Structures are given as C-alpha cells and as structure tokens.
Amino acid sequence: xxxxxxxxxxxxxxxxxxxxxxxxxxxxxxxxxxxxxxxxxxxxxxxxxxxxxxxxxxxxxxxxxxxxxxxxxxxxxxxxxxxxxxxxxxxxxxxxxxxxxxxxxxxxxxxxxxxxxxxxxxxxxxxxxxxxxxxxxxxxxxxxxxxxxxxxxxxxxxxxxxxxxxxxxxxxxxxxxxxxxxxxxxxxxxxxxxxxxxxxxxxxxxxxxxxxxxxxxxxxxxxxxxxxxxxxxxxxxxxxxxxxxxxxxxxxxxxxxxxxxxxxx
Numbered sequence: 001x002x003x004x005x006x007x008x009x010x011x012x013x014x015x016x017x018x019x020x021x022x023x024x025x026x027x028x029x030x031x032x033x034x035x036x037x038x039x040x041x042x043x044x045x046x047x048x049x050x051x052x053x054x055x056x057x058x059x060x061x062x063x064x065x066x067x068x069x070x071x072x073x074x075x076x077x078x079x080x081x082x083x084x085x086x087x088x089x090x091x092x093x094x095x096x097x098x099x100x101x102x103x104x105x106x107x108x109x110x111x112x113x114x115x116x117x118x119x120x121x122x123x124x125x126x127x128x129x130x131x132x133x134x135x136x137x138x139x140x141x142x143x144x145x146x147x148x149x150x151x152x153x154x155x156x157x158x159x160x161x162x163x164x165x166x167x168x169x170x171x172x173x174x175x176x177x178x179x180x181x182x183x184x185x186x187x188x189x190x191x192x193x194x195x196x197x198x199x200x201x202x203x204x205x206x207x208x209x210x211x212x213x214x215x216x217x218x219x220x221x222x223x224x225x226x227x228x229x230x231x232x233x234x235x236x237x238x239x240x241x242x243x244x245x246x247x248x249x250x251x252x253x254x255x256x257x258x259x260x261x262x263x264x265x
Contacts, residue, residue, distance in 0.1 A: 004095055004104035012112060021074060025116050028067050029123030036060045037131030051132055053140040061149055062216025064124060068160045069185040071113045075164020076181050078109045080174035102255045106165055113161025117154030125150055149214060152237065156210045159248045166251025193232065203235045206247050212240025
C-alpha cells in the first residue's frame with residue numbers, strides 16, 4: 001500500500017489542480033465569509049439575523065456547505081481522469097490487486113479533502129473574526145463554538161471527497177460523473193425539498209445530513225417560507241454525522257467492489 005499511496009500523492013501534487021483547489025478553498029472561505037460578514041446578513045434580501053445573534057453566525061457559516069461539490073468533484077476526477085486518459089490500464093498492470101489501488105485513492109484523497117476542509121474553515125474563521133472586529137460587532141456565538149462548527153464543516157468536506165471517489169468508481173465517464181455529482185449536490189436536493197412528502201426525506205440525504213451536522217437551517221427555513229409550510233426538521237449534529245458517515249461507507253464499498261467486477265476498457 002505504501003508505494004501506491006506514494007504514487008497517488010505524486011500524481012496529485014504533480015498537477016496544478018491541487019494548488020488551484022487550495023486557492024479556491026481560501027477564496028471561498030475567506031472571501032465569501034468575509035464579504036457576507038462585512039455586508040451583514042441583516043442587509044440581505046430578505047433580511048437575516050445579524051452577526052450579533054447565534055442564528056446569524058450559524059447562517060453565514062452554513063453557506064460554506066454549498067461548496068461541498070468542489071471536494072466531491074475532486075474525488076470524482078481522481079478516478080474518472082484515469083479512465084479518460086487510459087492510465088488506469090498501466091495502474092492495474094502495476095498493481096493487479098484493484099482493491100489496493102482504490103484503497104490508496106480513498107486514503108490519499110480523503111487526506112486531500114481534510115486539507116481542503118482545514119483551509120476552507122481556517123480562512124473562514126479568520127475572515128469572520130476579522131470582519132466582526134472591523135465592524136465592532138460582538139459575535140452571537142462563543143469562539144469555541146464557532147471553531148467547533150467549522151471543524152464539523154471540515155469533516156463534512158472529507159466525507160464529500162470520499163463520496164466523489166465512490167461516484168467516480170461507479171460512473172467511469174468523466175463528464176457524466178461530474179454532471180451527476182455537481183447537479184445533485186448543487187440543485188437536486190433543493191428540488192426534492194419542493195415536493196410535498198418527498199422533502200421529508202431531505203434530512204436523510206447527504207446535503208440534509210450536512211445541514212444537520214453544521215446546524216445550517218437557512219435553506220430549509222427559506223423554502224418553508226416560500227412554500228408556506230413548516231420547515232423540515234433536520235437531524236441533530238451527531239445523527240447527521242452518522243448519516244454522512246453511512247454514505248461515506250457506501251461510497252468506499254462502491255469504490256472497492258465495483259471496479260473489480262468489470263473490464264477496464
């Protein structure tokens with residue numbers, strides 16, 4: 001396993017995509033949260049609670065959950081790019097035990113997702129505290145709670161990276177796999193929330209579990225207001241983490257089992 005993991009890290013670091021991804025994480029974490037905090041959620045349309053309230057801080061930080069498609073796409077590319085460029089043939093010739101190859105990818109990109117999550121959360125923390133200090137606003141949550149929320153978010157990014165690897169193993173065509181991952185995470189679950197009855201399943205879906213893990217209720221509250229209905233009750237943070245862990249386990253199983261049961265070409 002060590003040579004395979006080493007090879008995966010060399011492959012990852014040899015491309016510009018990884019540096020670009022870290023830059024995007026810093027820009028999203030620092031730029032997006034900094035902008036939202038400077039403008040003030042109370043000035044949004046429709047207005048939201050200000051940063052001096054607990055709900056306002058949670059709402060602003062929760063917007064980072066919408067960036068989960070980025071680590072998911074990275075995990076998907078980890079597998080589909082090899083099929084697209086046909087390097088997977090040489091990889092499996094070098095390491096005939098396919099489960100070892102996929103396990104190495106899961107470990108490598110799981111760690112990469114952790115780095116992404118830490119950069120995203122760390123830059124968001126700097127931007128939030130800096131903007132609050134610049135505006136002279138006392139944040140509605142203690143610093144320790146904010147750090148805890150951002151840590152949960154970083155853990156969710158690891159899970160989405162692994163989910164992406166699993167989707168890449170299931171759908172080898174790169175464009176199709178990216179379309180499914182990004183389309184589902186970016187809009188699929190929101191559309192489901194608009195369907196009466198079906199939207200009650202939202203807390204058990206990956207996005208809903210992430211919202212429960214990070215205590216981000218702004219989306220479900222906004223949709224409930226638009227539909228004149230009660231907000232969907234999200235799972236508690238621990239339950240959301242367990243559901244997300246379950247999806248991660250399914251992705252790992254898919255990534256390890258499916259490629260061993262079909263031809264490469």
